[in-house]
Amino acid sequence: MFKARLSEVQTAVQTALDEAVARQPEGPLRAPMHYALQGGKRLRAFLVLESAALFDLPQSQAMPAAAAVEALHAFSLVHDDMPCMDDDDLRRGQPTVHVKWDDATAVLAGDALQTLAFELCCDPVLGAPDRRIALVEALAKSSGAAGMCHGQALDIAAETAKTPLTLDQIISLQAGKTGALISFSVRAGAILAGADQTALRIYSDAVGLAFQIADDILDVTGDEAATGKRVGKDAGAGKATFVSLLGLQGAQTRAAELIETASDALSDYGDRAENLRDAARFVISRKT
Amino acid sequence: MFKARLSEVQTAVQTALDEAVARQPEGPLRAPMHYALQGGKRLRAFLVLESAALFDLPQSQAMPAAAAVEALHAFSLVHDDMPCMDDDDLRRGQPTVHVKWDDATAVLAGDALQTLAFELCCDPVLGAPDRRIALVEALAKSSGAAGMCHGQALDIAAETAKTPLTLDQIISLQAGKTGALISFSVRAGAILAGADQTALRIYSDAVGLAFQIADDILDVTGDEAATGKRVGKDAGAGKATFVSLLGLQGAQTRAAELIETASDALSDYGDRAENLRDAARFVISRKT
Numbered sequence: 001m002f003k004a005r006l007s008e009v010q011t012a013v014q015t016a017l018d019e020a021v022a023r024q025p026e027g028p029l030r031a032p033m034h035y036a037l038q039g040g041k042r043l044r045a046f047l048v049l050e051s052a053a054l055f056d057l058p059q060s061q062a063m064p065a066a067a068a069v070e071a072l073h074a075f076s077l078v079h080d081d082m083p084c085m086d087d088d089d090l091r092r093g094q095p096t097v098h099v100k101w102d103d104a105t106a107v108l109a110g111d112a113l114q115t116l117a118f119e120l121c122c123d124p125v126l127g128a129p130d131r132r133i134a135l136v137e138a139l140a141k142s143s144g145a146a147g148m149c150h151g152q153a154l155d156i157a158a159e160t161a162k163t164p165l166t167l168d169q170i171i172s173l174q175a176g177k178t179g180a181l182i183s184f185s186v187r188a189g190a191i192l193a194g195a196d197q198t199a200l201r202i203y204s205d206a207v208g209l210a211f212q213i214a215d216d217i218l219d220v221t222g223d224e225a226a227t228g229k230r231v232g233k234d235a236g237a238g239k240a241t242f243v244s245l246l247g248l249q250g251a252q253t254r255a256a257e258l259i260e261t262a263s264d265a266l267s268d269y270g271d272r273a274e275n276l277r278d279a280a281r282f283v284i285s286r287k288t
Numbered sequence: 289m290f291k292a293r294l295s296e297v298q299t300a301v302q303t304a305l306d307e308a309v310a311r312q313p314e315g316p317l318r319a320p321m322h323y324a325l326q327g328g329k330r331l332r333a334f335l336v337l338e339s340a341a342l343f344d345l346p347q348s349q350a351m352p353a354a355a356a357v358e359a360l361h362a363f364s365l366v367h368d369d370m371p372c373m374d375d376d377d378l379r380r381g382q383p384t385v386h387v388k389w390d391d392a393t394a395v396l397a398g399d400a401l402q403t404l405a406f407e408l409c410c411d412p413v414l415g416a417p418d419r420r421i422a423l424v425e426a427l428a429k430s431s432g433a434a435g436m437c438h439g440q441a442l443d444i445a446a447e448t449a450k451t452p453l454t455l456d457q458i459i460s461l462q463a464g465k466t467g468a469l470i471s472f473s474v475r476a477g478a479i480l481a482g483a484d485q486t487a488l489r490i491y492s493d494a495v496g497l498a499f500q501i502a503d504d505i506l507d508v509t510g511d512e513a514a515t516g517k518r519v520g521k522d523a524g525a526g527k528a529t530f531v532s533l534l535g536l537q538g539a540q541t542r543a544a545e546l547i548e549t550a551s552d553a554l555s556d557y558g559d560r561a562e563n564l565r566d567a568a569r570f571v572i573s574r575k576t
């Protein structure tokens with residue numbers, strides 16, 4: 001059920017993203033932008049569309065917001081993979097943008113993907129101007145020096161730090177690096193509907209943290225062919241992770257507790273939240 | 289008169305930018321963002337505020353848009369200066385961000401400055417939501433694969449091209465690289481007022497092109513101490529410029545004609561456009 005729904009979302013959001021890139025003028029950035037937007041789990045897009053469904057917003061109305069969050073995510077991956085950052089040659093099983101093109105193209109295609117994310121939030125189909133400007137503001141807060149970029153900067157600082165991070169510091173780092181954009185995705189429906197975001201914030205805080213714990217677990221237990229990225233990288237770099245701090249068993253227990261917290265938070269939404277509950281469970285059971 | 293007004297704008301927009309950075313949470317990106325936002329001519333902010341004045345919008349109302357365009361400009365400079373792009377060590381007479389910090393910090397601080405630009409466009413002081421979302425959309429179109437990033441990508445492609453660009457190709461390149469953001473700045477007042485942008489587009493197209501011709505002239509005739517950046521760089525790299533194509537005299541004549549076109553376009557605005565006419569003249573007379 002969840003897998004079938006995720007697969008539907010993957011197809012629909014890919015179409016929206018491909019159309020958005022096709023609307024850009026021809027030039028050297030269109031091909032690397034298009035390339036960087038292929039594949040991926042599309043979990044963030046799924047969260048946006050399921051959040052919208054809680055408030056009876058049709059998929060066609062929320063789609064530009066789903067495409068926006070995937071464009072912002074793709075921008076962060078293109079920059080994160082660069083040699084001066086995480087230095088990854090492989091992403092989703094394919095050569096990264098700076099490997100396939102060059103570093104300058106990775107900088108500029110990433111920059112243009114961030115811009116595209118904000119442009120997508122302006123689409124009139126999303127609703128009235130007050131809802132769209134609220135969406136832009138929430139996306140900005142999830143992306144910049146208060147969100148994703150902040151978390152990534154803390155992450156890079158941690159790699160060169162003399163002492164490993166504490167658990168609290170890792171939680172704070174991940175709240176920015178992965179949590180902020182997941183939180184935006186989960187709240188997007190409430191933002192577009194002008195509704196209260198409290199329950200969705202509880203859900204997203206818990207799922208965001210569980211997502212990162214699951215990433216750390218996969219770094220230890222994962223299969224390179226399945227994940228499409230190098231395995232054992234963080235452990236090999238002597239980087240503190242949830243697994244190194246809590247042990248494999250402890251990390252798995254913590255993730256399971258967080259998923260329960262997340263599911264409980266959505267009780268007021270009844271059956272309409274079933275896909276979001278499934279998504280929470282998927283986050284800690286995934287193999288990639 | 290123009291210089292005094294520009295000086296006022298420099299002070300006011302610097303305050304707005306410093307306050308915007310101070311509102312970001314503490315972390316590794318605040319210092320490099322603050323650093324990258326110091327100095328500069330603030331011509332783009334000036335254009336935003338003078339454009340607003342044409343429609344009787346007070347400076348306090350338009351200020352977040354002026355700060356936004358300077359944040360977006362600063363983002364582009366931080367990334368452009370990186371070793372994989374233009375590889376500049378000096379900007380506004382100071383070490384560039386990647387020299388003072390490192391490449392990863394330059395990528396992330398630049399990314400966060402782009403985000404900040406969009407966040408600033410959400411400020412309620414700018415006006416009703418429909419005006420703010422129009423501002424976000426116009427800023428996005430001036431920045432990404434249809435604007436500044438596109439121009440920069442063409443510029444980098446030109447540096448490695450086997451044959452020098454034609455004049456038409458250079459004009460197209462510069463329309464993106466510098467013209468798009470100048471166009472946004474000049475039109476910002478009309479966007480915030482919900483007014484017609486035709487005359488301002490004519491003005492900005494002409495001034496944007498004249499600005500780049502003046503840059504090419506300064507690359508030949510400029511003084512490194514005054515411009516705060518390396519001189520003779522483009523000519524030394526065998527890069528086609530307006531000066532190499534039209535000659536120094538020809539480039540100066542072309543710039544002067546464009547400034548006349550720009551001034552004439554504003555005749556309907558009468559005396560209120562005097563500062564914008566002065567700005568156009570300044571663009572081709574500046575020494576930095």
